[in-house]
Amino acid sequence: MSENTEVVVVGGGYAGVMAANRLTQRDDVTVTLVNPRATFVERIRLHQLLGGSHAAIVDYRKVLAGGVRLVVDTVTRIDPAGRRVTLAAGGTVGYDYLVYAVGSGSADPDVPGAAEFAYPIASLEETERLRPALDATPATAEVTVVGAGPAGIETAAELAEAGRTVTLVCGGALGPYLHPRGRRAVAKRLARLGVTVLEGPGTRVTAVARDSVRLTDGRDVPSELTIWTTGFAVPDLAARSGLRTDALGRLLTDETLTSVDDARIVAAGDSAAPSDLPYRMGCQSAVQLGPQAAETVLSRMAGRRPAPVDVGFAGQCVSLGRRAGVFQFSRRNDIAVPLYLGGRPGAKLKELVCRSTVWQLGYEARKPGTRTWWVKDGRRRQLLGAGR
Numbered sequence: 001m002s003e004n005t006e007v008v009v010v011g012g013g014y015a016g017v018m019a020a021n022r023l024t025q026r027d028d029v030t031v032t033l034v035n036p037r038a039t040f041v042e043r044i045r046l047h048q049l050l051g052g053s054h055a056a057i058v059d060y061r062k063v064l065a066g067g068v069r070l071v072v073d074t075v076t077r078i079d080p081a082g083r084r085v086t087l088a089a090g091g092t093v094g095y096d097y098l099v100y101a102v103g104s105g106s107a108d109p110d111v112p113g114a115a116e117f118a119y120p121i122a123s124l125e126e127t128e129r130l131r132p133a134l135d136a137t138p139a140t141a142e143v144t145v146v147g148a149g150p151a152g153i154e155t156a157a158e159l160a161e162a163g164r165t166v167t168l169v170c171g172g173a174l175g176p177y178l179h180p181r182g183r184r185a186v187a188k189r190l191a192r193l194g195v196t197v198l199e200g201p202g203t204r205v206t207a208v209a210r211d212s213v214r215l216t217d218g219r220d221v222p223s224e225l226t227i228w229t230t231g232f233a234v235p236d237l238a239a240r241s242g243l244r245t246d247a248l249g250r251l252l253t254d255e256t257l258t259s260v261d262d263a264r265i266v267a268a269g270d271s272a273a274p275s276d277l278p279y280r281m282g283c284q285s286a287v288q289l290g291p292q293a294a295e296t297v298l299s300r301m302a303g304r305r306p307a308p309v310d311v312g313f314a315g316q317c318v319s320l321g322r323r324a325g326v327f328q329f330s331r332r333n334d335i336a337v338p339l340y341l342g343g344r345p346g347a348k349l350k351e352l353v354c355r356s357t358v359w360q361l362g363y364e365a366r367k368p369g370t371r372t373w374w375v376k377d378g379r380r381r382q383l384l385g386a387g388r
C-alpha cells in the first residue's frame with residue numbers, strides 16, 4: 001500500500017458527503033468524491049424546486065471539506081479485484097477503500113403508460129424536466145400526484161398551495177408510515193388546501209394516459225399532468241460490478257457496512273443493505289450511515305475492529321406547503337408514536353430540519369469526527385437475533 005491511503009467515495013449525496021468529510025480527519029488519507037453534478041442536491045427539497053420556493057442545490061464548497069477532491073463524473077463500473085473504478089468520461093481511479101453511496105432514484109413504473117405520460121420527481125434532473133411541463137399546463141388544469149409517501153404528500157400540498165387543482169392518488173393508505181393521529185392531521189391540512197385524496201385498496205393506478213389515470217376500482221381520474229412518486233429504486237452499479245445486493249439492488253453488507261464480498265468496500269445511505277435488514281431510505285439515516293461507513297474504513301486502517309452500525313430515528317417530517325407541516329414523532333426504531341407537531345410549528349420544525357441537515361454536512365467538513373456517538377436502537381439487535 002502507498003504512503004497515502006486512497007479512498008474513493010461514489011456518490012455525493014447526504015451519505016457520501018458525510019463519509020468523505022469524516023475521512024479527512026486523517027492527514028494520510030486522500031479522499032476523492034465522484035458525483036455526476038458539481039453541486040450538492042438537497043433532494044428533500046425537490047418538491048420546493050417544483051413549487052418555486054427553493055433551488056434545492058447547495059455549493060459543495062459549503063458542505064464538503066477542503067481536502068476532498070471532487071470529480072464531476074459517473075462511475076460506470078467498480079473493479080473490486082483491480083481496486084479501481086471506471087468513469088463515464090473515460091479513465092479509471094484507483095482506491096484502497098471505496099465508499100458506495102449512490103443513493104436512490106425513481107423506481108421504474110411498471111404501469112402501462114406511466115413511463116410515457118407520468119413525470120417522476122426523485123432527482124434534480126427529473127424535477128427540472130417536470131417544471132416546464134407544469135408551467136405549460138393551464139393553471140386550472142387537473143394535476144394528479146400518484147403515491148402518498150412523504151414525496152407525494154409534500155408535492156401535492158406544495159402545488160395546491162400554489163393554486164393548482166390537485167388529486168392525490170394514494171394506492172392504499174395516505175402516508176403509510178404515519179400514526180393514525182398524524183395521518184388525520186395531514187388529511188385535514190390537505191383538505192383545507194383543496195387536495196382531493198383518493199385512498200383505499202381500489203386506488204392503485206393500473207394505467208396512465210395522456211389526460212387521465214385509471215384506478216383498480218375502474219375509475220378514470222382526469223389528469224392533464226401526472227406526477228409519479230410511488231417509491232425509490234437504487235442504481236444497479238453494485239450488481240453490474242459483480243457485488244452481491246439485496247432484491248432491490250442495495251449493496252449487501254454486514255453490520256459494519258462492509259460489503260459481504262469485499263472488505264475494502266463499505267456502503268452508506270439509500271444504497272446500503274446492512275445484514276439484509278436495510279433502514280428506511282431517507283436523509284435521516286443517510287447522514288448517520290455516512291460517517292459510520294467512514295469510521296469502518298478508519299478502524300480497518302488503524303487495525304481496530306469496526307463497530308456495528310447504529311441508526312436512531314426521531315420521526316418523519318412532512319411539509320404541507322410553506323405554511324404548515326406535520327412532524328410525526330417515532331421511537332428510535334422508526335415506529336411512529338401518537339405524538340405529532342402540526343400546523344405552523346410543524347412547518348417551522350421541518351424547515352429547521354432541512355437547514356440543520358445541510359449545517360451538519362458543513363460541520364462535519366469543518367470538524368470531522370467530532371460527533372462520535374450514535375443513537376442506540378436495541379430493537380435492531382433483537383430483529384437480527386431473531387434471524388430478521
Ligand SMILES: Cc1cc2nc3c(=O)[nH]c(=O)nc-3n(C[C@H](O)[C@H](O)[C@H](O)COP(=O)(O)OP(=O)(O)OC[C@H]3O[C@@H](n4cnc5c(N)ncnc54)[C@H](O)[C@@H]3O)c2cc1C
Nearest residue numbers: 011013014015043074075102103104269270282283284286
Ligand atoms: C421530493 C423528496 C422529498 C423527500 N423528503 C424526505 C424527507 O422529508 N425526509 C427524509 O429522510 N428523506 C426524504 N427524501 C429522501 C431522501 O432525499 C433520500 O433518502 C436521501 O437523499 C438519500 O441520501 P443518499 O446520500 O443515500 O443518496 P442521494 O441523496 O440520492 O445521493 C446519491 C448521490 O450519488 C450520485 N450517484 C448515483 N450514481 C452514481 C454513480 N454511478 N457515480 C457517481 N455518483 C452517483 C447521485 O447522483 C447523487 O448525487 C425525499 C426525497 C424526495 C425526492
